Amino acid sequence: MIRLWFVDIVGQVKSFAVAPREMEYALTSGMGFDGSSVTGYQDIEESDMIAKPDPSTFRLIPWRPKDQPVARMICDVTTPFGEPYEGDPRFVLKRAIKRANDMGFDHFYIGPELEYYLFKDDKTLEPLDSGSYFDLTDQDIISDIRRDTILGLEDMKIKVEYSHHEVGPSQHEIDIRYGDALDMADNVITYRIIVKKIARRYGHYATFMPKPLFGKPGNGMHVHQSLFRGTTNAFFDAKDEQHLSEDARHFIAGQLHYAREMSAVLNQWVNSYKRLVPGYEAPCYIAWSLRNRSALIRVPLYHPGKEYATRLELRNPDPACNPYLSFAVMLHAGLDGIEKKMPLEPAMDKNLYDLTARERMDLGIKSIPDSLGRAIDLAENSDLLRRALGDHVFHRFIELKSAEWDQYRMQVSPFEVQTMLPIL
Numbered sequence: 001m002i003r004l005w006f007v008d009i010v011g012q013v014k015s016f017a018v019a020p021r022e023m024e025y026a027l028t029s030g031m032g033f034d035g036s037s038v039t040g041y042q043d044i045e046e047s048d049m050i051a052k053p054d055p056s057t058f059r060l061i062p063w064r065p066k067d068q069p070v071a072r073m074i075c076d077v078t079t080p081f082g083e084p085y086e087g088d089p090r091f092v093l094k095r096a097i098k099r100a101n102d103m104g105f106d107h108f109y110i111g112p113e114l115e116y117y118l119f120k121d122d123k124t125l126e127p128l129d130s131g132s133y134f135d136l137t138d139q140d141i142i143s144d145i146r147r148d149t150i151l152g153l154e155d156m157k158i159k160v161e162y163s164h165h166e167v168g169p170s171q172h173e174i175d176i177r178y179g180d181a182l183d184m185a186d187n188v189i190t191y192r193i194i195v196k197k198i199a200r201r202y203g204h205y206a207t208f209m210p211k212p213l214f215g216k217p218g219n220g221m222h223v224h225q226s227l228f229r230g231t232t233n234a235f236f237d238a239k240d241e242q243h244l245s246e247d248a249r250h251f252i253a254g255q256l257h258y259a260r261e262m263s264a265v266l267n268q269w270v271n272s273y274k275r276l277v278p279g280y281e282a283p284c285y286i287a288w289s290l291r292n293r294s295a296l297i298r299v300p301l302y303h304p305g306k307e308y309a310t311r312l313e314l315r316n317p318d319p320a321c322n323p324y325l326s327f328a329v330m331l332h333a334g335l336d337g338i339e340k341k342m343p344l345e346p347a348m349d350k351n352l353y354d355l356t357a358r359e360r361m362d363l364g365i366k367s368i369p370d371s372l373g374r375a376i377d378l379a380e381n382s383d384l385l386r387r388a389l390g391d392h393v394f395h396r397f398i399e400l401k402s403a404e405w406d407q408y409r410m411q412v413s414p415f416e417v418q419t420m421l422p423i424l
Helices: 020-029 089-102 140-155 181-201 246-257 259-266 323-339 357-362 372-380 383-409 414-420
Strands: 002-007 013-018 031-034 048-053 071-078 107-119 160-165 171-176 205-207 221-229 285-289 295-298 312-314
Touching: 002 020, 002 048, 002 089, 013 020, 013 031, 020 031, 020 048, 071 089, 071 181, 089 107, 089 181, 089 323, 089 383, 107 181, 107 323, 140 160, 140 171, 140 181, 171 181, 181 205, 181 323, 221 246, 221 323, 246 259, 246 285, 246 295, 246 312, 246 323, 259 323, 259 372, 259 383, 323 383, 372 383
Parallel strands: 002 071, 285 295
Antiparallel strands: 002 013, 031 048, 048 071, 107 171, 107 205, 107 221, 160 171, 221 312, 295 312
């Protein structure tokens, strides 16, 4: 069997199976489905959609039996007339990449660092270990789970650079080698499924929830980015003191300029904003630095002979985002910076968490939104998001997230009951 994958607007994978004898038809004509039943897609009166598999994404699924193999292919979604569907997140990213190509950039390279927690099961928050950053834990099952996850990723041609224990108890990170943005978005949705499948095989549960544990670090997805012209890194300039080209500086300035507007896409869940608080290595303040991890954007130090590695690291996205939409808005923001020649403020080398609110105000340092509600308010008025997402995705995304925020803010939390019921 061949499983065909595509994602809805919030990035959840949808899938259906096709028999091998049907694949020739699927590749030439695509397979129909009901778009009105997919989150953020079509209304019922115009619900016919086509999923057309991309042959380059054919991979054997490693957790299925070798004697009865199952493959997966990722699809582009089209209308019944064969035109790209404007509500398909993969098409949104393709459109952003085309803009970069039209501006003379051949590659938008992405290197994401996804963090996740391993819990005993999906009913509790019981960690499997009490380790911390880079710890070598003595629980063999942790090493086995992470090893099998890496093997699964490699089996699906996702190159792993390294893995390690993260700061939180039973929190882990497996870094995958950078690649073109579209391939990397495909890899991110695959990565999340493999991590969860391997954990399930061991009877446990993996989560990319941005902030599952109170008082512990959240799950982030730091995103390394660079633009190339052919094989030349457009972000590198040997004559610049910081080895950054004008394109790189404008690109960084663009992402800083639009950081508040992008938050609704990069941090799309109400839980995302429980992670983005001072003190847990999650960036809250809009600034950039060469080394300072309290800044929103970090530029890793240049090493002689490694010009190709010059890049920026955007630190606020979380691994529960829709990678297609997130990479698209990041790219559009940076390209706007280049087109408009946005000036880049000096790097901020101070620990931003140690500054008072007054000191940050005096330095002109703003904060990213502190709730999904505030992020939605900013997104609704964002010309960037409207252009990046397209009208269909823009309106459906705002509608979905507004409903999530309304439902969340009307809830009565255990915290309120525990602290207020006894005294009020």
